[in-house]
Amino acid sequence: MPWIQLKINTSGANAEQLGDALTENGAVCVTFQDTHDTPVFEPLPGETRLWGDTDVTGLFDAEWDMKTTVAALEQHPLLGAGFHHKIEQLEDKDWEREWMENFHPMRFGERLWICPSWRDVPDPSAVNVMLDPGLAFGTGTHPTTALCLEWLDSLDLAGKTVIDFGCGSGILAIAALKLGAARAIGIDIDPQAIQASRDNARRNGVEDRLALFLPQDKPNGLHADVVVANILAGPLRELAPLISILPAKGGVIGLSGILASQAESVCEAYQEIFSLEPIAEKAEWCRITGTKN
Numbered sequence: 595m596p597w598i599q600l601k602i603n604t605s606g607a608n609a610e611q612l613g614d615a616l617t618e619n620g621a622v623c624v625t626f627q628d629t630h631d632t633p634v635f636e637p638l639p640g641e642t643r644l645w646g647d648t649d650v651t652g653l654f655d656a657e658w659d660m661k662t663t664v665a666a667l668e669q670h671p672l673l674g675a676g677f678h679h680k681i682e683q684l685e686d687k688d689w690e691r692e693w694m695e696n697f698h699p700m701r702f703g704e705r706l707w708i709c710p711s712w713r714d715v716p717d718p719s720a721v722n723v724m725l726d727p728g729l730a731f732g733t734g735t736h737p738t739t740a741l742c743l744e745w746l747d748s749l750d751l752a753g754k755t756v757i758d759f760g761c762g763s764g765i766l767a768i769a770a771l772k773l774g775a776a777r778a779i780g781i782d783i784d785p786q787a788i789q790a791s792r793d794n795a796r797r798n799g800v801e802d803r804l805a806l807f808l809p810q811d812k813p814n815g816l817h818a819d820v821v822v823a824n825i826l827a828g829p830l831r832e833l834a835p836l837i838s839i840l841p842a843k844g845g846v847i848g849l850s851g852i853l854a855s856q857a858e859s860v861c862e863a864y865q866e867i868f869s870l871e872p873i874a875e876k877a878e879w880c881r882i883t884g885t886k887n
């Protein structure tokens with residue numbers, strides 16, 4: 595079915611309000627994309643997100659009366675009469691296939707490749723993770739996932755136990771296993787992430803070494819040599835007491851999902867228990883790593 599899209603370029607904190615206005619005026623879905631083309635995380639309640647310049651795009655049924663929608667949006671206090679926008683007719687495409695066609699194998703660090711499960715591997719002698727994220731987050735295209743993959747690739751994981759807190763598609767846990775970890779534990783609040791991780795583990799022949807849990811089901815007394823958590827700054831701060839007890843003494847931690855501007859506040863939550871290393875940055879995101887004292 596063909597669609598019409600209406601795009602408004604806005605700044606900072608206006609994005610969410612304008613997204614709501616599009617929904618209230620007939621958009622069947624709204625997406626946000628920053629001008630650096632980085633997919634945008636949902637901001638947490640009370641968390642100030644650096645949106646930068648943001649494209650807010652509403653998708654409308656091809657039959658939708660866009661004149662009435664534009665007239666209604668002109669009444670919005672953030673827009674006004676003659677507000678700048680772009681309306682486009684979208685050709686009818688298989689959007690899922692389109693996404694799949696744009697997802698290519700990517701290399702992280704020295705040894706690791708993430709390969710869409712429907713493509714050939716570019717280097718059969720490399721450590722190849724075959725991935726279909728399904729409905730879960732985690733393809734390697736986001737800078738935070740990339741920062742975590744590069745960190746895992748830099749570690750000697752032989753025989754180690756790894757916890758992936760917020761496992762999404764399972765990408766980090768499975769990469770750790772293929773890089774030599776003996777076993778991994780993936781934890782996520784989203785049952786679809788648990789399912790995607792299970793499917794990807796099977797795809798990579800590591801299902802026997804990956805245990806998956808919703809947070810409420812995880813066993814007590816879990817410990818690991820390596821803990822990686824790519825969540826967001828808010829949950830990482832809130833979960834610091836819980837995440838900090840997971841690595842054994844001398845174990846290492848890798849945290850991401852953090853905007854560079856939020857790094858200090860996350861470091862504060864972990865620095866008493868971990869000797870933290872210099873922060874790594876990619877685009878506007880960063881990674882915090884450290885060793886348990």
Ligand SMILES: C[S@@+](CC[C@H](N)C(=O)[O-])C[C@H]1O[C@@H](n2cnc3c(N)ncnc32)[C@H](O)[C@@H]1O
Nearest residue numbers: 731732739760761762781782783784787824825
């Ligand atoms: C940014 S995605 C990361 C996915 C993957 N690990 C990666 O690096 O691409 C964050 C994941 O954390 C999960 N998550 C968010 N809050 C969580 C919490 N409090 N406990 C466990 N998982 C959580 C989300 O459901 C989501 O799958």
